[in-house]
Amino acid sequence: GAGVSQTPSNKVTEKGKYVELRCDPISGHTALYWYRQSLGQGPEFLIYFQGTGAADDSGLPNDRFFAVRPEGSVSTLKIQRTERGDSAVYLCASSPGPHNEQFFGPGTRLTVL
Amino acid sequence: AQSVTQLDSQVPVFEEAPVELRCNYSSSVSVYLFWYVQYPNQGLQLLLKYLSGSTLVESINGFEAEFNKSQTSFHLRKPSVHISDTAEYFCAVSDQRDNFNKFYFGSGTKLNVKP
Structure with a gap:
């Protein structure tokens, strides 16, 4: 079956612009996670959804970052007033439940010029 | 919060x-x-996991890892590597007290298997 998909695969934007990154989880997975992976680092947790609600957003770096999952399936990570330091690969993962294996998407590489 | 250390950023090794x-x-x-x-050019895939029970866990492709509580370690081993094992490997930890798998990842180790 289909895995986790993320669009776009690459996004280049200018400093100060707004971007949206999309994640399509595996069908039926109730848990969804966003991570950020900077160059040379491992993924860092950003936010966790259980269903439609953000159960833990403690990893979001500041209020320029926001994520939604309105129908409990697709999720969008939104970044306002992008900065060069936001450049990274943004990973999405989903799982059948909160303590199950997480299945990762291929990521969106964001470059802020 | 957890801190996860993968001391080796790159490991070159010959096949077998x-x-x-x-x-x-x-x-x-x-x-x-x-x-x-x-x-x-692929996404992260689970290789193996320790949840409870035996401290030695194995993957289907010959890797194994041993949980050592006293040394707070979970080293990954393979007795004989193949070219196809060339990849980047990430260790991740979650706290059992959390109500979900909040992963803390290490910075990764690039395994380069040479013929």
């Missing part, structure tokens, strides 16, 4: 040689432990 990729974590609280692998 043994390899060990090291992982240490900071806290002695009860944890779940994972190794994920990322092949070139």
